[in-house]
Amino acid sequence: MKQDKVQPASPRPVVKPWVRTVLEFGPLILFFTVFMLYRDQNVVLLGREYGGFVLATLVFVPVMIVALLILWRLTGRLAPMQVATLILVTVFGGLTLWLNDPRFLKIKPTIVFSLFAGILATGLLLRRNWLGAVLSEALPMTPEGWRILTIRMTLFFAAMAIGNEIVWRTMSETTWVWFETFGQPILIFAFLMGNAGLFKAHALPEDEAAAKAAAPADSER
Secondary structure: OOOOOOOOOOOOOOOOHHHHHHHHHHHHHHHHHHHHHHOOOEEEEOOEEEEHHHHHHHHHHHHHHHHHHHHHHHHOOOOHHHHHHHHHHHHHHHHHHHHOOOHHHHOHHHHHHHHHHHHHHHHHHOOOOHHHHHHOOOOOEOHHHHHHHHHHHHHHHHHHHHHHHHHHHHOOHHHHHHHHHHHHHHHHHHHHHHOHHHHHHOEOOHHHHHHHHHHHHHHOO
């Protein structure tokens, strides 16, 4: 009996870097801009008075939802952290607007970072390479490399969650907005750059990485 040939998977759409950057960081920059413009003012909308933070949230939440949906439409996928962020921003941003209370949006990063630290820590305890399962296509590494990176990312996410709690609970609202808009992205970038040596030391040879990437398709034949 003649077997049907398995069609190769269609390549994922390529999104221009500047388009991805605008979609990922544009809503946050817009939030920062609106907050800085109205941080010392109160605006009345539909009979309710809102401060600059809540007004910026009112702009940020729908723009971020639309931006991530556009990114999903262009690429066909969203990273796990983007999905978690989308859900939590919708929930806690909505609570911020409904209750007119900035605290709900401020604790969102704490929950996101704690969630991923917990997931990675659970994977370590169960000896499961969950991080590699998500990122191995873009970053082929040895199992030991993934284990080390998972430990480091668990500690990093835990530290970020603690840092967010310290900033929003002990510092001014403006300081937290600066930290959320620029501080956290800079720290994440610095963390990734700091692990460049790990990526290089545990990178798979090109032929082995190509064979691993093709393995799922071969197993279906």
